[in-house]
Amino acid sequence: MDFYDVVERRRSIRSFAPTPVPDDVVARALKAAQRSPSPLNSQPWRFIVLNGQARDTICSIVAGSSRLLEDLLPLVDPAVIEQAVRFFSDLGGAPTVIVVTLPRFTADYDRKVALLAVGGAVNVLQHALAAEGVGSVCVTSAVWVEERIRSDLGLENDEFATVIPIGYPAAPPATPVEREDKVLRLDVWPRAAEGRSSG
């Protein structure tokens, strides 16, 4: 598939077939993710790939957080909550789950640029998987149970970024959702247009 086709067709997948994703497919996608740019080539991402019993354990930890979804009941359509609770109960049956973390930064700037780089790498990972026909979804709401995830995995000093269940989609991905064009195009710097120089 051409790069732009992958970008156009990728969807977040929340229901997976039980078929395992071959290790070499996951490794290729992770290698692509780790080609991502980062500040001073710091490569601040860390990917933890969970299969088998480790996968079952992360799923049960995340499932434990669905009671927190119920707190949102008054705010959100109950059907949406019901769908989310079902997905959280076993992360859509994903055969593999990837946890993404980064080092803990104290300076705001360092943290901001590291998070930007990790987001970029996660994005490449999801698109590389999509190019392989493998579905995924960023589950940042697993942050509700991040302390348990970090301590069980011995990553107490890391910052939690996201959990990403991956697997072959249980059904063909839905048609892409339209996106708004949020690009501002300028030929003249606005302050100059008002007759002020940038000084």
Ligand SMILES: Cc1cc2nc3c(=O)[nH]c(=O)nc-3n(C[C@H](O)[C@H](O)[C@H](O)COP(=O)(O)O)c2cc1C
């Ligand atoms: C940073 C980030 C956080 C997200 N967190 C969640 C999440 O916690 N749970 C979830 O089901 N989807 C999550 N998503 C998936 C978005 O809901 C999804 O990307 C968006 O609705 C657009 O749909 P699409 O990915 O199918 O194009 C997240 C996506 C991103 C990029």
